Amino acid sequence: MISFYLSLLDTAEEKDFFEQMYLEHRNLMYAVAKQVLHDNHMAEDAVHSAFLRIIQHVDKLSEMDFQKIKGFLIIIAKNTAIDMYHKQKRKKIIFLEDTERVIFDGALMEDAILERMEVNALVKGLQELSEMYRDILILRYLHNLSYPDISQLINISEENARKRLERAKEKLLMAAKEEGYYNV
Secondary structure (H helix, E strand, C coil): CHHHHHHCCCCHHHHHHHHHHHHHHHHHHHHHHHHHHCCHHHHHHHHHHHHHHHHCCHHHHCCCCHHHHHHHHHHHHHHHHHHHHHHHHHCCEEEECCCCEEEECCEEHHHHHHHHHHHHHHHHHHHHCCHHHHHHHHHHHHCCCCHHHHHHHHCCCHHHHHHHHHHHHHHHHHHHHHCCCCCC
C-alpha cells in the first residue's frame, strides 16, 4: 500500500518523510479508527482515506514538530472514522410503510431528531471554541488520551493541560446554556 501513496508524491524528500510517518503511525491511526468503528475492514478503509487526505498536506506536515504531527494524524484518523461511522449510520434508516413512522437505529425519528439537535449544539459549541480548547477536548475525550500524553503531545505541562481542559469545558457549557440545552 505504501508504494501507492509514494507514487502520489513528487519529491524524494516528501517520499522519505511520508514513508517514515506512515511506518511510525499507521498502527496508532488504525487503533484510533477501530475504536470508533469497531470493525477491522472499516478501520483499514478509514486509515487509507486519512492517508489520502494527509498526502495533500505533506509539505505542511514536514515543517511541523514531530509531536504535533502525531496529534494531527490522530485527529485526522479519528475524524475520518467518525465521518465513515455517520455515513454508515445514515444507511440504517428504515421506512416502515404500515405505520408511516421512521425508525432510526431502533429509535423513533422524533427521538433521533432531539438527539441530533443536542449533537448539533455540541458541534456548534466546539466550532466556536478556539483551536487550543477544541484540540484539548478532542485529544482527551475522543482519543481518550491521559494528561501526561496530552501534555507531551502538544508540548505543555500536565497542569496546563488540566487547566486548558477545565476552561474548554466551561466555555462549552456556556455555549450549551446560551443555546438553551443546559439549564442550571
